[in-house]
Amino acid sequence: MEVKDMICIVCPLGCNLKVIRDNRSQIGYVVEGNKCLRGVDHGIKEMTNPTRVLTTTIRISNAPLKRLPVRTSGPIPKHLIMQAMELINRVEVKTPIKVGQVIIKNILDTEVDVIASRSMYQNFKQEDYLKDYLVQG
Numbered sequence: 001m002e003v004k005d006m007i008c009i010v011c012p013l014g015c016n017l018k019v020i021r022d023n024r025s026q027i028g029y030v031v032e033g034n035k036c037l038r039g040v041d042h043g044i045k046e047m048t049n050p051t052r053v054l055t056t057t058i059r060i061s062n063a064p065l066k067r068l069p070v071r072t073s074g075p076i077p078k079h080l081i082m083q084a085m086e087l088i089n090r091v092e093v094k095t096p097i098k099v100g101q102v103i104i105k106n107i108l109d110t111e112v113d114v115i116a117s118r119s120m121y122q123n124f125k126q127e128d129y130l131k132d133y134l135v136q137g
Ligand code: SF4
Pocket: 008, 009, 010, 011, 012, 013, 014, 015, 033, 034, 035, 036, 037, 038, 039, 040, 042
């Protein structure tokens, strides 16, 4: 019997899940240890198609910092994380960058973009940053 222990990462409670392969169940798995139904979804997804939101940094020139924080706009398959990192590490952007700006469109054909997690300008002006965050909501 295939059994996998994991921690649910959907909320800060971090329930200890046990996901058991069970062909008698309609979805093929039974999940134990979850305090809510999101844990069931998470446990099954981890067994069938695990995904993660990738957060990292990218090289930036003409800026007060050497690296710009970026993240994927949604989760991507876990097995593509290393490939995505290799691609991200080959890219360098230039100021000005606005928070939410697309840095790499449709990375590895996942239909997910890599976007800037913050704005960055050549010269620091607090008003520019505040404006960007107010526009983003
Ligand atoms: S099972 Fe529900 S309560 Fe437990 S960590 Fe996951 S989301 Fe949170």
